[in-house]
Amino acid sequence: MTTYTRPEERLLLGPGPSNCHPRVLQAMASPTMGHLDVKFMAIMNECMDLMRLVFGSSHPVTIPVSGTGSAGMEASLVNFIEPNDRVVLGVAGLFGERMVDIAKRQGAQVIEVKAPWGQAVDMDELEAAVSEAPTKLVGLVQAETSTGVYHDLKPLAAIARRHDALSVVDAVTSLGGMPVLVDELDLDIVYSGTQKCLSCPPGLAPLTVSPRALDVLLNRKTPVSSWYLDLTMISRYFGKERFYHHTAPVNMIYALRESLMLIAEETLEATWARHAENSTALYAGLAALGLPALPRPDQRLASLCVVRVPDDVDEAQVRNRLMKNYSMEIGGGLGELKGKVWRIGLMGYNSSARNVNYCLTALGSELKAQGQKISVDAALKEAAEQFTIPV
């Protein structure tokens, strides 16, 4: 091997990872410190405080899990499930299915409440399933990355309280882009990933755990099957004790802290408004390009637009040409939506009017090359009408 491939500058408008903020990449390249260094501990504490801000959580156990979002999902389930526990999960796409897979591996009795891909889980059905028998955990994916569908967390939290269950929420594609509101809604276990709306590279999973859930954890009858993700031990590192568990991914913590600082500087509310406006504009423009939204208007994410691909368009070819001609990545469909949808993310740093316009221009141009009778100008005009924040 004599030549090496150079990382390319891409515009990452897929389902994640999204582009990192330059300040985040710069912070990540700061000198590595020891994971037990008091100054690094101060940095970790600041990172935890900022996570609480973005989660809207006051939970003392609010930590970065040392793995990607899926490690956050696994940590959120394996710590609280014991064999034969009843777990009710709303499933509206691939990431809901992943929760089911993980819960089953722990020996849980899993009840799935399914929605067709592209629609949200019916909360009455979810409550009916929970009410049938004593339930340990009830969970769903707030932002289903495989379909672009959004779930309101308020009814989930209420179901958990009414039936004395713990709520568990996947906020991988929402945290930093849409409200999560852990305290306000009284959510128990919520996890996310760094590579979506936080403008940070993949590699960490922010996680917040309520005192109620922590109590359940500390009263387990069986050990947690995972040593690496065992929160009974990990929380001792993040607590006053600073007990060594595993080496924290120091430079990724620098990156996460910087990414959360960026949100704190912009303010959460402004960040959410920016995501909402840009996704509304993109959906409007995409519709004008002949690409109808998959989710209905009240079930759409502000971070990820999912649209149906016309039958006479070679969707893989369009994505390949976007990459070749514009170094622009958009996502294709997963599972049963493979070949049928595009998933276009406007996440974190990438959620900008500029990127809405780049995307519509490039995608429109490629659709015209595919013989679609559309107008890029009309699409840009539709999008422009949605912008209220000065560009």
Place this chain on the structure above:
Amino acid sequence: MTTYTRPEERLLLGPGPSNCHPRVLQAMASPTMGHLDVKFMAIMNECMDLMRLVFGSSHPVTIPVSGTGSAGMEASLVNFIEPNDRVVLGVAGLFGERMVDIAKRQGAQVIEVKAPWGQAVDMDELEAAVSEAPTKLVGLVQAETSTGVYHDLKPLAAIARRHDALSVVDAVTSLGGMPVLVDELDLDIVYSGTQKCLSCPPGLAPLTVSPRALDVLLNRKTPVSSWYLDLTMISRYFGKERFYHHTAPVNMIYALRESLMLIAEETLEATWARHAENSTALYAGLAALGLPALPRPDQRLASLCVVRVPDDVDEAQVRNRLMKNYSMEIGGGLGELKGKVWRIGLMGYNSSARNVNYCLTALGSELKAQGQKISVDAALKEAAEQFTIPV
């Protein structure tokens, strides 16, 4: 919160993390790419090729696990252990104990072959334990970071072959600093971490798995308890199929690839020789400062020197003063060696004659401040006599 803590420039001469090479930090700050981008796949393939080089392994399944070294340990055990499997583990310190903990959580019948902390496991005892009953896995820690003790892997590999077991090896503190020789010794499952002799930040765990071990994995009767670390699925992402499992920690892969390139440029043999020489020099200098080695000469690591602290020295105070006066981190003892030893790492980029001299000068000065009757000049002279490679 209005002020933020700045990462400090430290000289990390503890048990890890060690300082990163500047080229590694720079590579890590390259633009994030999609984890399914063909160009990123090329980078990943190069990273895997370089891992094979450093492991001395031709195993197709040679991958970076998306977590720290402990995630590599967990992946190396949970994928191959099913409930009631017999597992024999050599235990000579904290990381051997950690292997036991993880194996037990998988329901294994674990037989521990113990050595006193500071000594290596007796290989005849290990073989006797394996020979008592059919054994699935036999493992140990090549480089025991808690004691500085080195285990020769040749007898381990031979025991595994003679008794039809799989060998599993922790090479976290050795890979890149000492020979691991996976193919030559015919080892099955070997994992490491990025933050020791690879001059890379913590966050990934290089792992290599023999076809023999892969066959055992693919013929499991029960599912792997961990979804996140399930190699039956992960290997499909690293194979030709490129099946999406979880988002790879893209920027950490850039860092790992760069760190492995540095070793390839220097050559493995030169890297090993450098580690051997600098640790020999440091041990000689430390002895002259009145700090005797914990392990005997033939059981010492080339990456980490562990020495006894004199009874009349306040070891925590010395470490605190090294940090305060020199921004230099060295490690204290863990477990039963707490307060009794110092662990001084010369790993990767940090293994240099310069750092040997820095360490002896600073530590000698602080020992004199503690009233020790020693000569820094004599220690530097002892160390200098070991250097054959021009400084």
